[in-house]
Amino acid sequence: MIDKKDKEVKLFIGPQHPGVTGNMSFEVTLEGDTFKDVKTHVGYLHRAFEKLMERRLYIQNFPIVCRICVPEPDTNENLYARALEELYGLEVPERAKWIRTLVLELDRLKMLMMWIGGIAGTMGLGTAPQWSVFDRDTVLDLFEELTGARIYHIYVMPGGVRRDLPEGFEERVLKVIDNIEKKLPDYDDLVFENAVFKKRTVGLSKIKPEWVEEIGVSGPVARACGFTYDIRRDQPYEMYDKLEFDIITETGCDVYSMAKVRRREIENSIKIIRQIIDKMPKGEVWNRPPNVLYWKIPEGETYVKAEATRGEMGYYVVSDGSDKPRRIHVRGASTPHAYTLLERLVPGMNISDFSVTIVGLQTCPPEIER
């Protein structure tokens, strides 16, 4: 659509577009190849999960919550389980907490590997996605062995995890993370220190540091502005208070800084996983709740949150004392990023930089529309 005396063009980018993360579309106004504004549209992946969950038993919602973010399902399972445990007052055995932390970090690692493929692929650096998707697959092999599934694991349960680690699993985890760590310098040469990558991302989509608190920006996007907000440290859950890790920050406030934060997060995750394997005690892994088909949760409400790869992920769960939840509301980091923040970043941007920005913000539409 062309208007204002043929100067401005309205264009839809997405919902099916290789440069957009998932099924969302952006209605943009262009003047030449410069953006004037953007309106985000979601709904292409709306599966009414929150409505569905109100009609199901608590236990039946586990196959739903993991689908709220496809590449990072375990954070959702973990949050949902933690919310139920808090409302019911269910204790989790210590070993189960360590295993859950291990699962969360493996989840983060595979998500970050996939993200490298995403950002490099958007710029036409075709080799990196081939490598990083392979490395992600090695982590998925571990999940397959542990849970029986590669993508949606349904492994975390209220009161613990479904089963203990298989024999020799720790050694295989170490082998996989050693292998990924060994390849990191290659990723640096290929992507993060690549001249094209730097030229395209340094100074792109500069975020004003004051927007972080104003809009509610979180995760690597906030930490790329030097903002030290990491829920793993600020409100520790599972066993994060027993682990030593860095809060990784950069000061550039641009897409390159976001990329550097994520690159260093890979090393951080590897460091955490090694500590977990080192410190994990023996013991029970599941304090089973009563018969889950008749499981009623006492009246109450809670909000639990975790540091997902994209930022703050939270579950607001309300129980009315019956065997089904009254309300479950999922807070994804992508909502403020894909709407308010993006609208502020876009004016004046070149059309070819748009996809790089979207992948840099790592927006995930299913967690916006659920």
Add this chain to the structure above:
Amino acid sequence: MKELLDRIKKSFKIVNEEIKRENFLIIEVEQGDLKQILVHLKYNENFKHLALLSCVDWIEDKKFQLTYILWNYKTKENLIVKTYINREKSDHFTVMDIFPQAEIYEREVREMYGVNFEGNSTQHLDFALEDWDDIPPMRRDFDTLKYSLENYGEREEYDRTNIRDIISEFTDEWRKK
């Protein structure tokens, strides 16, 4: 959290309160006091981060519960401020002027529950649904089965009305093995 609660109580009327965890407080306030309390919490108590605005339908009490989930970056405290509004005449006000990110959350609540946020000029825009002409779908009285049958027809082979019987059937057989 006790000190925070006492400080809030000095200036405002709290209908209900619950200290959930050592750093997590839930307070219930009257609809008329909500805006003042949010302004106070943001500017005087440093609760700068609105993590979520949510709505719960208490159809049996003819009320909607609006929940504002806040976070203090400095003291690392969670706070839920909730209020109840009339379900039949669900008029409320925007808090966009205090928390800019509330714009999108209010748009979602408007679409899913039909709550009118006075002062939010973009609330009428579609969020996840397009050209929706039924009652707001997250309301408890929205009949999902009826909507589904009207729009997508019946699937005869797929009858799972009593899920407990079906699950027990499977698990019993599995146990026998």
